Amino acid sequence: MPKRRAPRDPVDDVLHALADPSRRRIVERLIRSPASVSELAAPLPMSLPAVHQHLRVLEASGLIASEKVGRVRTCRVEPAALAPVERWVIAQRSTWEQRLDRLGEYLGE
């Protein structure tokens, strides 16, 4: 990795967490309703420790939170963590569309 001097932004952790298909599957499941770790693990083709590691990455990013009652840990999504990603992507598209509009005007269309 190149040496990083830019200030760390929370959105870095959210994007890193989402850059894995299993973690996106977990978020997609939790968006529908909270779920226990074993419910989250059931459809995933990996060991339970691997699922726990993905959950730690998601929790560190702020995308999910969890609570343990007795022996059951229940996870829920924190959808507000997705908002900065959505804003950034939409801002890029908006800037791109403005550029195309200016090009269109320049070409006299």
Place this chain on the structure above:
Amino acid sequence: MPKRRAPRDPVDDVLHALADPSRRRIVERLIRSPASVSELAAPLPMSLPAVHQHLRVLEASGLIASEKVGRVRTCRVEPAALAPVERWVIAQRSTWEQRLDRLGEYLGE
């Protein structure tokens, strides 16, 4: 990293590429217009080899493309690579909003 068995998705590389603030700065710059590597490097507090490494990550993800003419390499953005990220984030928000609506109906509001 947990052992990954889920199929690799191109959006993984796009999200990984965007999970670094310097790479997002490069994309934000290129969304406005194409730029040479030295123009991209000028505002970034890092060495030219570090900039090249970031550009390689961005190019491998499909977010940017580059062309060398003489001694000048010019980069341009490929905004279509952002579309799957935008779709995924908006789909999550939509599912979340439907869940809130159902909850509101259930509570008789």
